[in-house]
Amino acid sequence: MIAALAREWRHLAAPARIGLVVLALLAGVAVALGLADVAATRADIARVVQLEQRETAAITGFAKGDPGELGYYRNHPAWRAPGDLAFLAPGRGDAVPAVLRLRILALEGQINDNEAANPELLLAGRFDFAFVTLYLAPLLLIALLHDLWSSEREAGRLAALASLPGAARRLWAPRALLRTGGVALALLVPLLIGGALAGTAPLRLAVAAGLVLASLAFWALVTLLVARQEAQSATQATILAGLWFAITLVVPAAAHLAINAAVPLPDAAAITRENREEVHAGWDRPKPKTMARFVALYPEYRAAAQVTRIFDWKWYFAFQHLGDMAVAADSQAREAGIARREALAQGLGWLLPPIKAAQAMQHLAGSDVAADLAFRARLRAHHRALREYHYPFLFAGRPMTAADIAAAPAFAATAQKSIVR
Amino acid sequence: MRRIGRIAAGQLRLFVRSRLALVALLLLAMLSAIAALTGAAQAERMAAERAQAQAAANTSFANQPDRHPHRMVHYGTYALRPLGGLAAFDPGVDAFAGSLLYLEGHRQNATTLGTARESSGLIRFGQLTPAFVLRVLVPLLLVFAGFAMIVGERQGGLITLHLGHGVRPHEYLAGKALALGAVAGVAALPALAALGWAAAHTPADAGVAGVMALAVLLWLLLWVLGVTLASARAATAQSALLGLVLVWALLVVLVPRAAAGVAAIAHPLPTKAETDLIIHAELRALGDSHNPDDPHFAAFKAGLLRRYQVNRVEDLPFNYRGALSAEGERLTSQLFARHAAEAAARQRAQHRLLALAGLVSPAIGFAQASMAGAGTDLASHLAFLDAAEAHRYRLVQSLNGLHTFQVRAADDATRSRDPIAERQSRISAHFWADQQPFHFAGPAPAARIAGMLPGLGVMLAWALVLGWLLARIARRGLP
Numbered sequence A: 001m002i003a004a005l006a007r008e009w010r011h012l013a014a015p016a017r018i019g020l021v022v023l024a025l026l027a028g029v030a031v032a033l034g035l036a037d038v039a040a041t042r043a044d045i046a047r048v049v050q051l052e053q054r055e056t057a058a059i060t061g062f063a064k065g066d067p068g069e070l071g072y073y074r075n076h077p078a079w080r081a082p083g084d085l086a087f088l089a090p091g092r093g094d095a096v097p098a099v100l101r102l103r104i105l106a107l108e109g110q111i112n113d114n115e116a117a118n119p120e121l122l123l124a125g126r127f128d129f130a131f132v133t134l135y136l137a138p139l140l141l142i143a144l145l146h147d148l149w150s151s152e153r154e155a156g157r158l159a160a161l162a163s164l165p166g167a168a169r170r171l172w173a174p175r176a177l178l179r180t181g182g183v184a185l186a187l188l189v190p191l192l193i194g195g196a197l198a199g200t201a202p203l204r205l206a207v208a209a210g211l212v213l214a215s216l217a218f219w220a221l222v223t224l225l226v227a228r229q230e231a232q233s234a235t236q237a238t239i240l241a242g243l244w245f246a247i248t249l250v251v252p253a254a255a256h257l258a259i260n261a262a263v264p265l266p267d268a269a270a271i272t273r274e275n276r277e278e279v280h281a282g283w284d285r286p287k288p289k290t291m292a293r294f295v296a297l298y299p300e301y302r303a304a305a306q307v308t309r310i311f312d313w314k315w316y317f318a319f320q321h322l323g324d325m326a327v328a329a330d331s332q333a334r335e336a337g338i339a340r341r342e343a344l345a346q347g348l349g350w351l352l353p354p355i356k357a358a359q360a361m362q363h364l365a366g367s368d369v370a371a372d373l374a375f376r377a378r379l380r381a382h383h384r385a386l387r388e389y390h391y392p393f394l395f396a397g398r399p400m401t402a403a404d405i406a407a408a409p410a411f412a413a414t415a416q417k418s419i420v421r
Numbered sequence B: 001m002r003r004i005g006r007i008a009a010g011q012l013r014l015f016v017r018s019r020l021a022l023v024a025l026l027l028l029a030m031l032s033a034i035a036a037l038t039g040a041a042q043a044e045r046m047a048a049e050r051a052q053a054q055a056a057a058n059t060s061f062a063n064q065p066d067r068h069p070h071r072m073v074h075y076g077t078y079a080l081r082p083l084g085g086l087a088a089f090d091p092g093v094d095a096f097a098g099s100l101l102y103l104e105g106h107r108q109n110a111t112t113l114g115t116a117r118e119s120s121g122l123i124r125f126g127q128l129t130p131a132f133v134l135r136v137l138v139p140l141l142l143v144f145a146g147f148a149m150i151v152g153e154r155q156g157g158l159i160t161l162h163l164g165h166g167v168r169p170h171e172y173l174a175g176k177a178l179a180l181g182a183v184a185g186v187a188a189l190p191a192l193a194a195l196g197w198a199a200a201h202t203p204a205d206a207g208v209a210g211v212m213a214l215a216v217l218l219w220l221l222l223w224v225l226g227v228t229l230a231s232a233r234a235a236t237a238q239s240a241l242l243g244l245v246l247v248w249a250l251l252v253v254l255v256p257r258a259a260a261g262v263a264a265i266a267h268p269l270p271t272k273a274e275t276d277l278i279i280h281a282e283l284r285a286l287g288d289s290h291n292p293d294d295p296h297f298a299a300f301k302a303g304l305l306r307r308y309q310v311n312r313v314e315d316l317p318f319n320y321r322g323a324l325s326a327e328g329e330r331l332t333s334q335l336f337a338r339h340a341a342e343a344a345a346r347q348r349a350q351h352r353l354l355a356l357a358g359l360v361s362p363a364i365g366f367a368q369a370s371m372a373g374a375g376t377d378l379a380s381h382l383a384f385l386d387a388a389e390a391h392r393y394r395l396v397q398s399l400n401g402l403h404t405f406q407v408r409a410a411d412d413a414t415r416s417r418d419p420i421a422e423r424q425s426r427i428s429a430h431f432w433a434d435q436q437p438f439h440f441a442g443p444a445p446a447a448r449i450a451g452m453l454p455g456l457g458v459m460l461a462w463a464l465v466l467g468w469l470l471a472r473i474a475r476r477g478l479p
Helices: A002-011 A014-063 A067-073 A119-124 A129-145 A150-154 A158-162 A167-198 A202-228 A233-262 A268-284 A287-297 A299-304 A313-351 A353-365 A369-396 A402-406 B002-017 B019-062 B069-075 B121-125 B130-146 B151-155 B158-164 B169-201 B203-233 B237-266 B272-286 B295-307 B320-357 B362-374 B378-406 B409-414 B419-424 B445-476
Strands: A076-079 A099-102 B077-080 B100-104 B107-112
Touching: A002 A167, A014 A067, A014 A076, A014 A099, A014 A129, A014 A167, A014 A402, A014 B237, A014 B272, A067 A313, A067 A369, A076 A369, A099 A369, A099 B272, A119 B237, A119 B320, A119 B378, A129 A167, A129 A202, A129 A233, A129 A353, A129 B237, A150 A158, A150 A233, A158 A167, A167 A202, A202 A233, A202 A353, A233 A313, A233 A353, A233 B019, A233 B121, A233 B130, A233 B237, A268 A313, A268 B019, A268 B069, A268 B077, A268 B100, A287 A299, A287 A313, A299 A369, A313 A353, A313 A369, A313 B121, A353 B121, B002 B019, B002 B169, B019 B077, B019 B130, B019 B169, B069 B100, B069 B320, B069 B378, B077 B378, B100 B378, B107 B378, B130 B169, B130 B203, B130 B237, B130 B362, B151 B158, B151 B203, B151 B237, B158 B169, B169 B203, B169 B445, B203 B237, B203 B362, B203 B445, B237 B320, B237 B362, B272 B320, B295 B320, B320 B362, B320 B378, B320 B409, B320 B445, B362 B378, B362 B445, B409 B419
Parallel strands: none
Antiparallel strands: A076 A099, B077 B100, B100 B107
16 A cells, blocks of 8 residues: 555656645645744733733722722733644734723723724635635646546546456546545644644644644545536546535535524614613612612612712712623624534534634634624623622722722633633 | 627626536525625614614713713713624724723723624634625635636637637627626625625715725626636636636735734834833823922922912912812823824724735725725724824813812812711712713724725726736737
């Protein structure tokens, strides 16, 4: 078998060898860019966390322990730490921020903030490992395998070759295997090097490699099925390139249109506006009513809920929270709608294996819609923890000491829980 | 001329007879029609939604009751990026650039919303719009339709037959290119119709739409010439096909992405969070409004006292707190403007790098030209951000002016203790209705056409080179 593979490598035409080398180079560049992106994202996060500490020190200086001032001015950073496979499909420069700052004011006005990214670069799409695997590798595979039989037929050798005893085992299998294996190696070697550099957990790296192999296996199978047909090599190439084109470009783009049309979302601009109206109406509503609504949610503060002054921070933060509560249902419905759209897209992936492989790779990289939604859930939980940390100080009128300020809940970086997340 | 027509007609008959090419063309026309129809419906809906949201924001601002003007500074308003009529043809960066901006005092907020953040991950595979169909799909159709049209006849010995009948090489090539051009025309028809329809809806854009149609024709001409050239030069039909698909993948799929990746690394953008933090730190160095002994604000106060020849701020002929707010806003906004200009400069540098990559891949040139024409490019997004910030500053300073001149200083000083002062510190609601609402028309047609020129130039250069190569083949005789 080894000898047969070596013979097939010698028979491989120069353009095919160049194609394999170029693919390996492109995959290598994609992995290197991914690793650089991940490092830059980590540096972004670290800088923000560090600058925020300086900012908090400055606020501590002028707030003089007033929990209201601290609650109003202090920001708490939260971030999406890139995981050990983030380099496959990094999210730096996405509209979804990798790091943002939360205050204990109404969350709805903060959680939708976009990153200050260049939209033109996002539109172009990313040159990452997932892209090389989904788009480029299959094209090379098709080029290498589509005329496996037809090239020999067109050269007039097919009948002679087919009549050799054990031709399938001795000739076609090694030939197909070498070409598919070459494409697989061109992808897997850069992937494994990237994984080693990123310190990826072996099991997760194996899953990523499995996705690459599954995607290639699909294309190899489809290509061989077409190649087996008695047709001219040019016709076979046309059919396969058309299939590639439909699966990677046309169907996803059309499905995106259909899914967004099928699952309408509540109007986000209206939700934002309603949240602001609710918050600002708080200034004008009778204070006892506002506080009664708040203590219905937080009965532990019933005894301390009376507001006698014209302005009181606990009342201010109470109506901030009520503003969020007013749109909670709409906001949730919106996120559920986005999740539904993503679920439909994932469903499409089961019909088209290469799409599924790309989706799974984005999932492993933590840059998919599910990761975005999970991040939003963690932001909500963190915001809640921060609010609830401040409430006892606000309602007891107790100043915050330096130790109290330092003890505010810190954002917990993601824990890698399962194989896939 | 007659012979060119005959060659073209013959080739067209072959196209029609080839089941595969006909099916592909029909499928593409269908896709193109779907893209055009849904694109128009979607753009119309989004434009209406945004106009409606803008009107709602303006109305709720104008309808606020009597209030302290600083409350209105925090109440703020919204700016929505409008969507022009030609966005139906090419929505450009719209899905990826937030469309809603909350404008308030002391803060320069991030944009929110955007189709990209509310869609499934499929949006990364591209959006089916007329511009996408023309940029990505039609060229590949032309490759499939035309790769064998010359090399196939040479392999079959038909060329010699043609030339034997007195057809000259340039006539033969022109006829083939003409036939492929007809296919391109049919394939582009739905998208061009969409463009025409959009232009009919917004007559002011008709001129831009005309230039955009020109860009489309130029882009398809490149592919007609390229495919003809490859088919004339290739040794076998198969190598013509593989070569053309490779070139297509490189130019349309690979280079634009790779260029974007390079641009992001060459001109990195700071995160919004970091910029905000740097602005805070710079602001403290400039003048810390929380510090009673801050030199900047002390000097500001001393300057006012001197100018009005009084000893205490209470004796100033206006409300000092309002003036202080205006000075604070002036300082923060200076920093906002500087950092926003820096970020915009970096994004423009990234855009120029992409434009440069357009020399290698005219797909970038076509995309940039079409977005610029549709008013959905980076430049129009940055113009929106600028307009929104200018509006924010004007509005906040106008409110600070009301705070300074319409709210009595004594009421302002005691309003958080004294309910009567609190009531008196509220000013009439008509002041809110008097504020100018946000308005952004997007870049003017002339500016948009100017934005298209680099892309058009690149495509024209490519067309000339390809035309020259074809002419050379015609001169030397077909291989």
